[in-house]
Amino acid sequence: MRLPQLRRRGLTGGLIGAAGVAVVTLACLPTRPDGKAAPALLLVLPVLLTAIIGGIWPAVVIAAVSGLILAVVFLPPIGSPSVAFGEDVLALVVFLAVALAVSALVAAVLDAERRRLAADEARLAAMEGADEQRRALFRSVAHELRTPLGIVHATGTELLDAEVAHSPEVQEHLLRLLVAETSRLARIVENLLAMSRIDAAAWRMEREPVDVGRAVDAAAARVAGGRDGPPLTVAVQPGLPDVLADPVQLDLVLTNLIENAVRHGGPGRPVHVGASFEGDQAVQVTVADQGPGIDPAVAERAFEPFVTSGDGRSTGIGLALCRTIVNGHGGTIELRGAHGGGTVVVVTLPLS
Amino acid sequence: MAHTEAGPSSSSPSPSPEPVILVIEDEPGYRTILDVALSARGYEVLLVGDGASALRAVNERNVDLTVLDLGLPDVDGVELCRHLRRFLRTPIVVVTADGAEDRKVSALDEGADDYVTKPFSMPELLARVRAQLRHRQMVAGLADEGLFRLGPLAIDTGAHEARLDGAPLALTRKEFALLELFARNAGRVLTHRQLLTQVWGSGGSIDTLRTHVTRLRSKLGDEPGGPRIEVHPGVGYRLRVDG
Numbered sequence: 001m002r003l004p005q006l007r008r009r010g011l012t013g014g015l016i017g018a019a020g021v022a023v024v025t026l027a028c029l030p031t032r033p034d035g036k037a038a039p040a041l042l043l044v045l046p047v048l049l050t051a052i053i054g055g056i057w058p059a060v061v062i063a064a065v066s067g068l069i070l071a072v073v074f075l076p077p078i079g080s081p082s083v084a085f086g087e088d089v090l091a092l093v094v095f096l097a098v099a100l101a102v103s104a105l106v107a108a109v110l111d112a113e114r115r116r117l118a119a120d121e122a123r124l125a126a127m128e129g130a131d132e133q134r135r136a137l138f139r140s141v142a143h144e145l146r147t148p149l150g151i152v153h154a155t156g157t158e159l160l161d162a163e164v165a166h167s168p169e170v171q172e173h174l175l176r177l178l179v180a181e182t183s184r185l186a187r188i189v190e191n192l193l194a195m196s197r198i199d200a201a202a203w204r205m206e207r208e209p210v211d212v213g214r215a216v217d218a219a220a221a222r223v224a225g226g227r228d229g230p231p232l233t234v235a236v237q238p239g240l241p242d243v244l245a246d247p248v249q250l251d252l253v254l255t256n257l258i259e260n261a262v263r264h265g266g267p268g269r270p271v272h273v274g275a276s277f278e279g280d281q282a283v284q285v286t287v288a289d290q291g292p293g294i295d296p297a298v299a300e301r302a303f304e305p306f307v308t309s310g311d312g313r314s315t316g317i318g319l320a321l322c323r324t325i326v327n328g329h330g331g332t333i334e335l336r337g338a339h340g341g342g343t344v345v346v347v348t349l350p351l352s
Numbered sequence: 353m354a355h356t357e358a359g360p361s362s363s364s365p366s367p368s369p370e371p372v373i374l375v376i377e378d379e380p381g382y383r384t385i386l387d388v389a390l391s392a393r394g395y396e397v398l399l400v401g402d403g404a405s406a407l408r409a410v411n412e413r414n415v416d417l418t419v420l421d422l423g424l425p426d427v428d429g430v431e432l433c434r435h436l437r438r439f440l441r442t443p444i445v446v447v448t449a450d451g452a453e454d455r456k457v458s459a460l461d462e463g464a465d466d467y468v469t470k471p472f473s474m475p476e477l478l479a480r481v482r483a484q485l486r487h488r489q490m491v492a493g494l495a496d497e498g499l500f501r502l503g504p505l506a507i508d509t510g511a512h513e514a515r516l517d518g519a520p521l522a523l524t525r526k527e528f529a530l531l532e533l534f535a536r537n538a539g540r541v542l543t544h545r546q547l548l549t550q551v552w553g554s555g556g557s558i559d560t561l562r563t564h565v566t567r568l569r570s571k572l573g574d575e576p577g578g579p580r581i582e583v584h585p586g587v588g589y590r591l592r593v594d595g
Binding site for chain 2: 146147148149150151153154155157158161163164166170173174177180181263264291292
């Protein structure tokens with residue numbers, strides 16, 4: 001329970017308790033000077049009420065006030081806080097002991113109950129959040145797997161169809177398509193595993209000096225291989241120093257970015273990959289396509305996991321994974337609109 | 353099989369006019385397989401990857417059938433379907449992702465004739481294409497005058513009379529209106545909404561439609577080669593005539 005709320009509850013309890021004390025006192029006034037037992041017993045009630053509503057500390061205050069009223073108003077000598085020895089002292093002590101003991105007990109029980117409820121609520125909220133995330137993950141993965149699976153299915157059924165006999169060239173072409181799409185499926189699964197390892201913090205970064213130019217070349221060659229994609233050009237500035245990076249993770253980033261550009265850049269439109277100095281403390285890798293470009297609103301959120309750009313088209317977990325890895329290396333990644341349409345992803349990696 | 357935008361695909365010098373199929377698809381893998389499979393069946397394939405090129409293609413060429421992927425990146429597929437319908441009288445087959453039920457129905461409402469759900473097998477898609485082209489030929493022959501014939505089905509709109517293999521069908525007024533609508537759109541999937549608004553105006557409910565279609569189906573019988581009303585759950589109905 002939050003502090004202001006607790007304070008408000010204590011104040012309410014105290015006020016109600018004080019009102020109760022006043023009522024009991026006024027009601028018992030006519031019984032003086034003989035009535036001692038009735039006010040002593042009845043004054044326990046407002047203390048108890050305070051403990052129930054406001055907790056133990058307001059109850060202690062109200063008990064003290066009640067004890068004082070008992071001593072001044074009801075126990076002889078009336079009008080003075082001093083109390084005659086003997087029975088009256090005993091009455092006062094017993095009153096305070098009973099009032100405080102009952103209050104403490106009630107307050108402790110109620111408090112435990114409130115705390116249990118609050119914990120339950122928090123746990124429930126956390127579970128719902130995790131559930132929503134899991135659902136989003138399932139949706140995203142399903143979207144992402146669907147396209148390559150659909151292409152594989154259509155291509156496989158076409159190759160099996162006895163109605164037409166394709167030439168060996170066409171057959172090879174279709175088989176290459178099957179291979180390209182299955183490697184895309186493999187990449188998606190690899191991304192998922194990488195993501196889960198990062199989530200579980202089980203993936204330690206193994207940094208070593210990496211030649212960025214060579215890494216870019218290798219990733220571009222792998223994406224280009226086997227598919228009749230758009231033309232892919234690579235330009236690496238000469239004399240680039242090595243960056244300290246985990247080669248496996250860096251490769252995952254580059255492959256994801258280049259594959260994204262090839263896929264979303266639009267049929268036949270070239271994709272350009274560049275690596276160059278950014279100042280003298282960083283290296284910049286850019287992946288530019290000439291596709292329809294990206295809505296600025298989507299660009300800002302594109303690195304969040306599971307953002308899909310309408311129509312079930314998924315930017316998937318690929319970009320989210322890239323950001324996690326790049327940030328882990330102390331670098332930055334952003335999406336920009338390119339001159340004359342298209343999208344550029346800019347990755348900046350510090351040299352040290 | 354690499355293509356330039358909207359470029360004609362087949363360079364076969366065959367003089368006989370091949371049906372021209374416009375494929376609107378941006379995903380490279382689907383483009384390749386659709387192009388290969390359709391070309392291999394003797395169709396001329398026009399491949400485009402976005403809405404603007406699609407509209408250009410239908411203005412420049414006579415397209416016999418369009419295969420439209422509803423999930424294009426640059427344009428709403430349903431919207432594009434509506435625009436295409438203004439220029440095209442030939443069939444449009446939309447390709448949708450599984451689970452996009454409402455978009456499928458919207459596309460049919462906007463004038464698409466049939467749909468295929470991803471993942472699809474190539475023979476399935478090819479069968480839809482063939483069926484659409486065949487039905488279109490059949491329906492294209494229908495005159496707007498009172499009497500027309502569709503396989504074993506003969507309809508006389510003036511006399512409000514339908515015959516199946518020469519035998520008159522006992523139909524109520526609504527059943528007749530429904531059958532006429534089906535027959536004029538043979539081969540097309542008609543959505544619940546299209547059927548309701550055209551036969552009942554605004555007064556019909558989906559339950560009314562269902563009862564009428566059920567009765568009409570039983571009256572048409574299930575003779576092989578005869579007209580059949582297909583049920584498309586959550587979408588609508590289609591009259592198929594294979595004769």
